[in-house]
Amino acid sequence: MIPFNNSKHGMMVSLILILMWLSEFSSIVDAKRHVRIINELDEGLTLTVHCQSKDDDLGVHQLAYNTSFDWGFNDNWWGTTLFYCHIEWLHGKKDFDAYNARKQQCVECWWTAKTDALYYLVYETGQTTTYEWQR
Incomplete structure (x- = not known):
């Protein structure tokens, strides 16, 4: 089994959350x-x-x-x-x-x-x- 790297996981989750927020903001601004x-x-x-x-x-x-x-x-x-x-x-x-x-x-x-x-x-x-x- 490959060891799980918490810092990479945290960075990936943060990136996903930022992209979701930007997507939501974009839909409001681009109305x-x-x-x-x-x-x-x-x-x-x-x-x-x-x-x-x-x-x-x-x-x-x-x-x-x-x-x-x-x-x-x-x-x-x-x-x-x-x-x-x-x-x-x-x-x-x-x-x-x-x-x-x-x-x-x-x-x-x-x-x-x-x-x-x-x-x-x-x-x-x-x-x-x-x-x-x-x-």
Whole structure:
């Protein structure tokens, strides 16, 4: 019988535990996120949307009534993912963080522009927050 080396066994167990922890952490950090901005202003009113992160400019989009602009992404390893947007229409505008990993833990983050306000919905929980338009 070959003698069992405790230090090698301990090192192997530690390595397995670290790999399991990293795998679990990776699945949390790599959770796919989805942001949607919806124009529900009124028929005939266009919503201009410009969103970006530090690394990605998603461009300017003109949303007709009842259309949306969507994008998906994964959080970065540092937990600092941030997408910010400027939106405007005939009677208002708003600058806001569409997704901030340090503040929001939504998987489906929905922003709906209506004539009275901008509404943020965390799809998973149904929690809604209202933001007034800047005139």
